Amino acid sequence: MASLRVVTRMFCAASETAAAAAPPVPASRWERLKNSKAGVWFRSMASDYKDACREIFVSARKRPLKASVYAALVGGAWASFQTKPDxxxxxxxxxxxxxxxxxxxxxxxxxxxxxxxxxxxxxxxxxxxxxxxxxxxxxxxxxxxxxxxxxxxxxxxxxxxxxxxxxxxxxxxxxxxxxxxxxxxxxxxxxNDDEFRRLPVHMQATSPPGVGEVERSERLHRESWLAVKMEEEGEADAAVGTVQQDKAGA
Structure with a gap:
């Protein structure tokens, strides 16, 4: 058992020595870009925006009325910018x-x-x-x-x-x-208002029609589209005779 332990320790020491002596593995392009100055700046900016968005949602949950007013103002400004005529x-x-x-x-x-x-x-x-x-x-x-x-x-x-x-x-x-x-x-x-300046004062201004006048005008308009009914010849003669008798009796 002692010899087995010694051999195991020898193999472990040899593997550690070989690993230490081996050249380092070159980092990938993505890792180099991430650890560069530009990568660190973009990561810090993204972290700041993330914290700002989190604070916006937290404050909107605490004060919904204020958040609604701000959202309405921003939405109105965006709609005005989009519908602005040229x-x-x-x-x-x-x-x-x-x-x-x-x-x-x-x-x-x-x-x-x-x-x-x-x-x-x-x-x-x-x-x-x-x-x-x-x-x-x-x-x-x-x-x-x-x-x-x-x-x-x-x-x-x-x-x-x-x-x-x-x-x-x-x-x-x-x-x-x-x-x-x-x-x-x-x-x-x-x-043209100049057409009505010579009219009397009570005729220069008109009031809107009432409900009864509107209904009467609509009824007359519908009746104007109806076909004209012609009376029969006998009925017309009888009506004329009746009118003449009434005049004679009067």
Whole structure:
């Protein structure tokens, strides 16, 4: 037994000596990349983001109302950014409004709608409409010159339009997929208020019809589509004779 133990110890010592003398196994490419400076920086950044996300979920569970408000604000901002109208949409809306007004007689068009659309079309034809995107909404404002004009006043940076004059030059605001000023100007574009100025005061303003008037109008409209019933010749003669007798007796 003693000799067996000695032999076993000799083999173990020899294996340990061979393992120590063997050259080290080269690390893989992934391990070298992971242990490099860039790998350590990315791992630390991922750990920080992981901790931040964990804190967000923990705080949202503790304060659900506050988390809901923040989520609604972020979602609203994202929706506004995605539905923000651009330059092509404004020109499309302007041409559509111009087409709607062109189908009406000049005596029927609203002066407010007609004047606003005509001024925008004139600025567009002159190349003086400018568009600027501010992230969540888009502004349309007028400029003094076309960008292709080679005049000194148009090219000199010292004579450019200052930002403080932007509110005076602003023509429309695009937000949530709509152009708000253009839509407000086109409200009741087929009603000319100048036609009713010479009417009496009590006729200039009309009140909405009641339920009875609406039902009567609908009933008359349905009856107008019915076929006309022709009376028989005998019944018509009898009706005429009866009318004549009534007149004679009177």
């Amino acid at each position: 330059r092509s949409s404004f020109e499309t809306a302007l041409l559509e409004c111009s087409g709607h007004l062109g189908l009406l007689s000049p005596w029927i068009r609203s002066p407010t709608s007609d004047g606003h659309v005509l001024s925008l079309v004139k600025l567009r034809n002159e190349g003086r409409l400018r568009h600027v995107s501010l992230g969540l909404f888009t502004l349309v404002f007028r400029y003094d010159y076309d960008p292709d004009v080679a005049l000194y006043e148009a090219r000199c940076s010292n004579l450019s339009v200052p930002w403080r004059e932007l509110p005076e030059r602003m023509l429309d605001v695009g937000f949530a997929g709509r152009w708000w000023i253009l839509d407000s100007k086109m409200r009741d574009f087929d009603v």
